[in-house]
Amino acid sequence: MRVNFILKRSRRVGRRERFAKVSTVQALPVVEKLVPDPVRELRLGDIPLRQEVELVSIDLPADQAEPLLERGVLPGCRICPVRSSPGGDPIVSIDGSLLALRRETAACLCVRILSSLQDVA
């Protein structure tokens, strides 16, 4: 719970005052997490269709993250948005299954783009 809290803080700081307000959060133990990280800031919701990405972290409380985890949506897994529902929610492909999410959920999934050079293996 605590770590998630910190992650949320980092997102807030990152969004609003990315470089200004570091002092208020410096007291927290996991300082390195608070350094603005452009990779971490990338969310599944921002990814265009058919761009395969790797999940970095799930910025959701444990009880809401668990259904995702059970379906294999884990840090390190590969997700590919394949379609958008008529309402604008993402439909992703993971392990050969199609999963429909709400865009609010997709906005909580931090991802990084697999660059074709390093990640082919």
Next chain:
Amino acid sequence: MDELLPASRVTPDDPAGPPGTDGVPVSAVPTPLVALVGPPNSGKTTLFNQLTGLRQKVANYPGVTVEKHVGRVKLGGGRELDLVDLPGVHGFSARTLDERVTKNVLEGKVPGIRSPDALVLIVDSTRLENQLMLVEPVLEIGLPTLLVLNMSDELEERGGRVDDGPLATRLGVEIVRTSARTGQGVEAVRAYLESVEAVPGGVEPVERNLTNVKAGTALPVVDAFAARRRLVREVVDEAGFVPPGPSAMSERLDALFLHRFLGPLVFLAVVLLVFQSIFTWAVPLMDAIDLMIVTSGEWLATTLPDSWFRSLLVDGVWAGVGSVIIFLPQILILFLFLGILEDSGYMARAAVIADRMMYRVGLQGRAFLPLLSGYACAVPAILAARTIDDERDRLATIFVTPFMTCSARLPVYALLIAAFIPDEPLLGPVVGKRAAVLLGLYGLGIVAAVGTAFLLKRTLLKARPTSFLMELPPYRIPAPRTLALRLLDRSKIFLRRAGRVIFAVTVVLWTLTQFPRSEGGAPEMDESALGRIGHVIEPVIEPLGFDWRIGVGLVTSLAAREVIVGTLGTIYGVETADEDPEALQELLRRDLEPGAAVGLLVFFAFALQCMSTVAVMRRESGGWKWPALQFTYMLLLGYAGAFVAYRVF
């Protein structure tokens, strides 16, 4: 309803203890029990139906609304075996009712059901990696397990492959490949079941750790799953698993069904088709049933000697229970459609399309199915809400379902509209005033449902927005056998639940019309206990412009809404209210002002005049709190609506 397990296996309070049997010595070897476990959409129920056929019983698990399906499998040499079809789960976090039930059964913690002697774990082999996430926690239980690789024909057709040998060795289980839909490989599963021996006294309930994670932890959750994930990756690599190519058919269908513009159009077309089937195709069947009930009632009336018993049987039981059975064709057609939509995979897409809309009013995509069913009858609709995994969402959905204009309201609407609304064109020749009023009443129901859901999710059922996740299974052709068995199930549940309540209520109402006796016979309606009740409540309903006659109708229609038509017929002495509606309409126009008639329509649009719904609500919400609240709320809303309508019109 919970006692439907074969007595030979019921061991109340002590699932691990020696089985008490009826007529058989306690030392006898009990019937072995095998649990069928698997993720949703893995073909679990199809396999279950293949193995058990009609020898299955449906009941509820004690205290919860999850259905318990137990079937008997006939083996060679006259041996038998019980198979329990557990709800499909992705894991054992025990977050949803389904997960909790599955976990409890596997752990041997459900009273009245013994600890399983073996497990059959079924997975969709086209999505092996995803599905095997369930394997590790299931194998940890330590029971003999058969792994069924279902849909293996599809895997090969689409160019995928997996080696059974290494998979079996690595996991330490036996493996069978099946295609449950075509029945291929089912005999191999049966052969495995032959080898299952009941452990006398039940399996020792070891401390089985089926929990995914400990409560209150955040990162370790991810770690536990990541470890499981790594294990699965190793296993599928060792088994040389090659995932199948994408299903071209599924992709093409999704391109249509989830298309930005065409998708919602198809969705609307499907909804209209379901409506059409409920309201037009079911009519001949309903007329036939009506005719059967009327004719058999008349036959009874002429055959039996004139007595209070004949009156009770014909006027009470026959008319009352008949008024419920008449909805059976609609319910069967509705569930046939919903079954096809569900098994084909379209329902998941429909839920995704509906989710945005539902989310705005505080519900979720899965609520679309029960709300649609509510246009036929709220009773099966409330049962259909079981698929909603979030408890608050489910309660909110079943709370607003009775606002949907069910078909029991239609006879009431028809009578009042015919009596009070002139048959004049309103908007050109197509939309008449009558049709407009009827449409308005449908709209009123929707507005009330949306408003109530909105209110509920901001007050009593307030919660953080849940993460709606919907797995979109590949499109498949539904298996007729599975459809048929489910229809049978549904109709049994409907008749049992609704029938019982209606039976009781009609007997009570009939009794109230028979006393106090005057000159040895039934009293005039005005003088009967029921008539007196009408007079007692008259001051309450007077502000709505209703007199005691309508009051009696409101009381009797508590059994079922359409009963008011028959009651008014009786009160006004129009014996043939159904055949000669003109006479009753004439009398109603004499006693009821137009404003009060509109008020009565509004009252019926809102009020929960249906004891069957109340009974099902109690069952599905696990107590009287929700149905009591719902009944009061809808009654007050109906009263207020009728009051306003009376003043305005």
